[in-house]
Amino acid sequence: xxxxxxxxxxxxxxxxxxxxxxxxxxxxxxxxxxxxxxxxxxxxxxxxxxxxxxxxxxxxxxxxxxxxxxxxxxxxxxxxxxxxxxxxxxxxxxxxxxxxxxxxxxxxxxxxxxxxxxxxxxxxxxxxxxxxxxxxxxxxxxxxxxxxxxxxxxxxxxxxxxxxxxxxxxxxxxxxxxxxxxxxxxxxxxxxxxxxxxxxxxxxxxxxxxxxxxxxxxxxxxxxxxxxxxxxxxxxxxxxxxxxxxxxxxxxxxxxxxxxxxxxxxxxxxxxxxxxxxxxxxxxxxxxxxxxxxxxxxxxxxxxxxxxxxxxxxxxxxxxxxxxxxxxxxxxxxxxxxxxxxxxxxxxxxxxxxxxxxxxxxxxxxxxxxxxxxxxxxxxxxxxxxxxxxxxxxxxxxxxxxxxxxxxxxxxxxxxxxxxxxxxxxxxxxxxxxxxxxxxxxxxxxxxxxxxxx
Numbered sequence: 001x002x003x004x005x006x007x008x009x010x011x012x013x014x015x016x017x018x019x020x021x022x023x024x025x026x027x028x029x030x031x032x033x034x035x036x037x038x039x040x041x042x043x044x045x046x047x048x049x050x051x052x053x054x055x056x057x058x059x060x061x062x063x064x065x066x067x068x069x070x071x072x073x074x075x076x077x078x079x080x081x082x083x084x085x086x087x088x089x090x091x092x093x094x095x096x097x098x099x100x101x102x103x104x105x106x107x108x109x110x111x112x113x114x115x116x117x118x119x120x121x122x123x124x125x126x127x128x129x130x131x132x133x134x135x136x137x138x139x140x141x142x143x144x145x146x147x148x149x150x151x152x153x154x155x156x157x158x159x160x161x162x163x164x165x166x167x168x169x170x171x172x173x174x175x176x177x178x179x180x181x182x183x184x185x186x187x188x189x190x191x192x193x194x195x196x197x198x199x200x201x202x203x204x205x206x207x208x209x210x211x212x213x214x215x216x217x218x219x220x221x222x223x224x225x226x227x228x229x230x231x232x233x234x235x236x237x238x239x240x241x242x243x244x245x246x247x248x249x250x251x252x253x254x255x256x257x258x259x260x261x262x263x264x265x266x267x268x269x270x271x272x273x274x275x276x277x278x279x280x281x282x283x284x285x286x287x288x289x290x291x292x293x294x295x296x297x298x299x300x301x302x303x304x305x306x307x308x309x310x311x312x313x314x315x316x317x318x319x320x321x322x323x324x325x326x327x328x329x330x331x332x333x334x335x336x337x338x339x340x341x342x343x344x345x346x347x348x349x350x351x352x353x354x355x356x357x358x359x360x361x362x363x364x365x366x367x368x369x370x371x372x373x374x375x376x377x378x379x380x381x382x383x384x385x386x387x388x389x390x391x392x393x394x395x396x397x398x399x400x401x402x403x404x405x406x407x408x409x410x411x412x413x414x415x416x417x418x419x420x421x422x423x424x425x426x427x428x429x430x431x432x433x434x435x436x437x438x439x440x441x442x443x444x445x446x447x448x449x450x451x452x453x454x
Contacts, residue, residue, distance in 0.1 A: 001040045001061060001082070015044035015088055024386075028083045031073040034312035034380050037078040045105075046088045048160065048168050048194040055192065055397040056166040059445055060081035065164075067192045069106045071131035071310070073139070073450050075413065084192060086134075091195075096121065099200045100157065103135045105193060113297040121202035122297045124149045127304035134196055138187045139410035139450070140365040142373070144208065144266045144303040147237040147353030149201055153184040154354075158197040161202075164441040168194075173361050182436040185364030187409060189433070189451035190235050190440050203328040207274035208266030208303045209292035215259030217285030219241060219332040224284035225263060226323050234353035235279045236277060239264045239304070242335045243345040256287045259337040261285075265292060266303050312380035314389040316396060317411030319370030319404040323348065327402045333396045341391045350371045364433055365406040366424040374399060375411050389414075409450055418453040 001019065012015040018024035022419050026044040040063050043054040051067075058065045064081040070076065086105035092112055093102045096119035101112055110129035116122055126136045126143045133152075141152025150176055151154070158172040159180065171180040182190055213221045225240055230237060240263050247257035263281065267274035271294060278292060320327070333339065335346040349372060367373065376395045378388030396403075407424040415421055422430045430452065437444075437454045444454055 001055075001063070005057060005061070006041055009041070009043065009053060009057050013043060013045065013050040015046040017044070018042045027085050028068050029071055029310070031071040031310045032074060032313055034314070035074045035077050035312050037074070037083070038080060039078065039083050040080045042083045042085060044085045044088055048162060049085055051086070051162045051192050051194055052166045052168055054082055054084050055065060055162055055164065055445065059164060059166070059443060062443070064447050065192070065445045066304040067105070067188055069135060070108060070130065072131045073135040073449060075415075078448050079378050081448055087135070089194065094119065094121070094200070099202065101135050101198045101200055102195060103131075103198065104195050107133050107295055109133055109136070110298065116200050116345050117204070117297045120202060121200040122203040123198055124152050124155045125300065126152065128306040128308070129298070129301050130139055130308055133198075134193050135187070136410060137196060137198075138185070138193060140185050140367065141410065142349065142351075142355070142408055144264065144300055145203075145206065145237050145268060146355050147232075147350065148268045150354035150359070151365050153363050154359055154361075155199040155201075156184050156196055157199055159183055159193050160195040162192045164191065164443055164445045179440055181362060182364050182433050185366060185409065186433050186436070186452060187283075187450055188448075189437055189446050191446065203268055204296070205266055206266050206295045206300065207271045207292070208264070208300075209297055210289075210290060210303065210305060211263045211265070211278075211282065211287060212255055212289040213261040213263070213284065214288055215242070215244075215261060215337045218259075218336040219329070221261045221285040222328045222332055223325065225261075226283060226325065226328050228281045228284075229350050232277065232350070235269045236265065236267045236274075237350065237353070238266070239347060239349040241345055241347040242331070244341070244343060252289060258288065258331070260279070260288060264303050267302075275382050276431065281386050292430060313377055314380060314392060315375060315377040315411075315413035316392065317373060317375040317413050318407050319367055320348070320372040320374055320399065320402045321404040322371050322402055324402070327399060330398050331395075334395050342387050343379045343381060343396075344388060344391045344395065345377045346395050347375045347377070349375075364425070364429060367406050368407065370404050370408075373408050373411055375413070412450055415450070418451070421450050422452055424450075426442055
């Protein structure tokens with residue numbers, strides 16, 4: 001972008017404006033550091049007006065526009081884009097009378113959890129509170145309570161959006177309803193959301209956390225887990241990960257350097273009910289650590305214990321139609337301690353419950369039909385840049401007989417092109433999304449990341 005245009009943009013906005021260079025790189029550093037960026041400009045937006053100014057300038061130069069709050073949503077390198085950083089837009093307002101919240105685009109889930117907790121309220125959030133609210137919710141948003149409360153997108157009641165022509169609009173079920181449908185599940189392909197209004201749920205406490213089983217019993221534990229999960233009520237949500245923990249001092253001694261099966265559990269009901277539900281699973285194999293306990297909203301990170309530090313990874317996700325005994329046998333073979341996976345993590349999340357139930361306000365969230373989601377993640381450690389992704393792809397390939405079409409968009413991961421992005425939805429939903437895209441972004445300004453093509 002010409003220097004005079006950058007200077008003009010800087011005069012129009014309250015936040016900082018950077019051309020290519022170290023300041024721009026620092027402003028939009030990705031959480032997945034495997035994805036480097038070469039930007040045309042970075043705008044540190046402080047308000048919706050700043051966002052609109054950046055979009056208008058980008059449109060004038062036919063440059064792609066990307067948006068970033070925390071850096072978690074970057075799934076591929078960006079080339080010559082105008083990147084709008086919303087990290088400075090941090091307002092959160094909770095209304096306990098209406099059980100609702102309004103959050104600006106840079107807010108992380110942690111801030112909403114902390115603001116809602118004094119009223120016994122909870123946002124339907126992700127598994128990590130360090131992730132941004134807007135990006136996670138627009139991508140569908142499957143969290144630790146998904147079977148009880150559905151996706152984060154299902155709790156969005158309105159959105160404030162900057163469109164491709166720079167207009168600022170507020171959309172809901174009665175105003176620009178097609179756009180509102182598309183935003184909730186279609187992510188950032190249609191505009192830049194500057195604020196969301198969310199419904200909160202009455203849930204002051206959850207009984208949950210992880211159980212770590214010895215990886216030597218991977219096969220036995222996974223078989224027991226499959227049968228146990230099938231009988232859970234929709235007040236319980238669960239996932240399981242098979243992984244090798246690093247031999248680092250930060251990892252508790254009983255787990256350090258061990259291959260483990262990590263079962264995550266969250267129950268929205270009495271503690272004694274949760275303990276009764278867990279009892280059969282605790283007998284499935286040697287338990288190395290048991291961290292299930294009563295949790296407040298701000299403590300929900302303890303369920304999944306997602307990493308909090310940026311690192312380079314390759315990841316790809318999908319859906320399963322079922323988890324029969326044959327699939328468990330295959331998973332134990334390809335992901336168990338004898339498989340030799342170089343740091344690869346394989347995760348299954350049980351879906352169903354509220355996620356698959358009819359929605360009062362329909363939206364474009366993908367993957368509702370899946371029984372399970374599957375995610376394979378390989379850290380791109382030195383010397384493993386090729387071996388890690390290859391091992392993760394072998395796991396996904398081995399599960400192919402049970403794969404369902406589509407994907408949870410936030411877990412789609414590495415894709416080759418935008419046609420693969422479209423495959424996350426049914427053909428009918430993808431075509432409806434394309435129609436909305438053509439109506440609101442015919443120039444295809446918003447084309448970075450998991451953005452559907454017109």
